[in-house]
Amino acid sequence: MGKKIALIAVLFASCIGTSQTEKEELAENKKAETTYPVEKTDAEWRAELTDMEYYVLRKAATENSFSSDLLNNKEKGTYTCAGCGAALFRSEHKFKSGTGWPSFDREIEGMVAYDVDYKIGYARTEEHCASCGGHLGHVFNDGPSDTTGKRHCINGIALDFVPDEK
Numbered sequence: 001m002g003k004k005i006a007l008i009a010v011l012f013a014s015c016i017g018t019s020q021t022e023k024e025e026l027a028e029n030k031k032a033e034t035t036y037p038v039e040k041t042d043a044e045w046r047a048e049l050t051d052m053e054y055y056v057l058r059k060a061a062t063e064n065s066f067s068s069d070l071l072n073n074k075e076k077g078t079y080t081c082a083g084c085g086a087a088l089f090r091s092e093h094k095f096k097s098g099t100g101w102p103s104f105d106r107e108i109e110g111m112v113a114y115d116v117d118y119k120i121g122y123a124r125t126e127e128h129c130a131s132c133g134g135h136l137g138h139v140f141n142d143g144p145s146d147t148t149g150k151r152h153c154i155n156g157i158a159l160d161f162v163p164d165e166k
Contacts, residue, residue: 038084038132057134065100068156077163086131104152
């Protein structure tokens with residue numbers, strides 16, 4: 001009886017692991033097949049980005065919370081992709097979420113691409129720069145209810161800021 005229970009447990013665990021792995025592989029294959037207007041080799045990205053920018057934008061990492069210089073930025077302007085310079089978010093759509101990452105209730109239309117990410121065991125909506133495919137962060141449905149209800153939780157290291165001309 002003990003052997004049967006152990007065998008069932010092993011089979012059950014392997015089915016869950018395979019299913020999760022398959023989901024991750026499908027998502028990675030889909031990303032690999034996607035082409036973007038700005039295409040560079042891995043060596044070119046490494047040469048142009050800082051280590052942390054490369055890690056976040058090209059390897060879908062997450063910077064430490066509360067580490068971004070842009071977190072408390074209150075200037076008027078445009079947040080652009082640190083990889084390619086594409087305009088992604090406007091300052092008037094930024095809000096203080098308390099999460100430790102710059103947060104916006106909307107993107108500049110057409111400038112952000114979406115995908116599904118299973119890295120932490122369940123599906124999340126991942127955001128990419130629509131121009132170069134750089135990983136930006138994730139979008140959640142817990143943003144300001146008086147606007148879009150969305151919270152675009154973005155790695156500050158994936159962004160540059162261009163102030164409006166005065």
